[in-house]
Amino acid sequence: MSSKLQNFVKFGRTIICVGRNYRAHASELGNPIPSEPFVFLKPVSSYITQGQDIKLPLGASEIHHEVELGVVIGSRCSSVTESNIPDHIGGYFLALDMTDRNRQKSAQTKGLPWTVAKGFDTACPVSDFVPKDRIPDPQNVDLWLKVNGNLRQSGNTKLMIFPVKKLISWISERITLEEGDVILTGTPEGVGPVRSGDIIECGLGDITKMKYSIK
Numbered sequence: 001m002s003s004k005l006q007n008f009v010k011f012g013r014t015i016i017c018v019g020r021n022y023r024a025h026a027s028e029l030g031n032p033i034p035s036e037p038f039v040f041l042k043p044v045s046s047y048i049t050q051g052q053d054i055k056l057p058l059g060a061s062e063i064h065h066e067v068e069l070g071v072v073i074g075s076r077c078s079s080v081t082e083s084n085i086p087d088h089i090g091g092y093f094l095a096l097d098m099t100d101r102n103r104q105k106s107a108q109t110k111g112l113p114w115t116v117a118k119g120f121d122t123a124c125p126v127s128d129f130v131p132k133d134r135i136p137d138p139q140n141v142d143l144w145l146k147v148n149g150n151l152r153q154s155g156n157t158k159l160m161i162f163p164v165k166k167l168i169s170w171i172s173e174r175i176t177l178e179e180g181d182v183i184l185t186g187t188p189e190g191v192g193p194v195r196s197g198d199i200i201e202c203g204l205g206d207i208t209k210m211k212y213s214i215k
């Protein structure tokens with residue numbers, strides 16, 4: 001295993017995020033169920049690791065937590081078929097897709113991109129790298145998130161509309177993926193606002209967990 005993958009944050013390649021990959025989450029925000037995957041990007045500067053705090057961005061009125069399974073790409077993928085995707089997965093991690101919900105809604109209404117709503121500084125808190133053999137089936141992993149000890153999100157990756165293999169294959173037909181690129185695979189339902197002083201704890205079943213404070 002390349003040490004670049006274990007240090008995927010420092011390696012710092014493209015962060016691709018999948019939107020509305022769980023029906024219940026698309027519905028809870030009043031959005032249609034996608035008929036094919038859709039993706040957006042976060043800048044690499046939005047990564048933070050445990051020990052750093054999530055900072056509420058300037059002028060933000062509603063910052064939401066979204067807990068997600070992250071995949072680290074292990075080798076170059078260009079038009080890779082679904083059956084060959086497992087060979088290209090380098091490992092996994094737990095991620096928060098922190099979202100400025102009001103800015104996202106306003107951008108969406110105006111037909112503008114979500115870049116600032118999803119890519120502000122500290123918008124991508126992540127866990128340590130999880131070796132691939134710890135997750136033999138990425139379509140059966142529990143995802144949970146608590147704010148100040150109260151359970152807010154509880155889902156399982158089997159509820160994804162487009163499974164990991166499909167997502168990576170679909171992306172690789174349009175965007176070449178390289179070693180160290182990561183994919184955030186979308187959030188289950190239960191997203192909601194956080195305030196200064198809150199503590200988020202979340203996990204991938206009991207495989208890995210992480211804790212972040214909101215500054």
Ligand SMILES: O=C([O-])CC(=O)C(=O)O
Nearest residue numbers: 018019020021066186187
């Ligand atoms: O902001 C959204 O609802 C889209 C998204 O990132 C997700 O579904 O994980």
Ligand SMILES: [Mg+2]
Nearest residue numbers: 066097186187
């Ligand atoms: Mg998300």
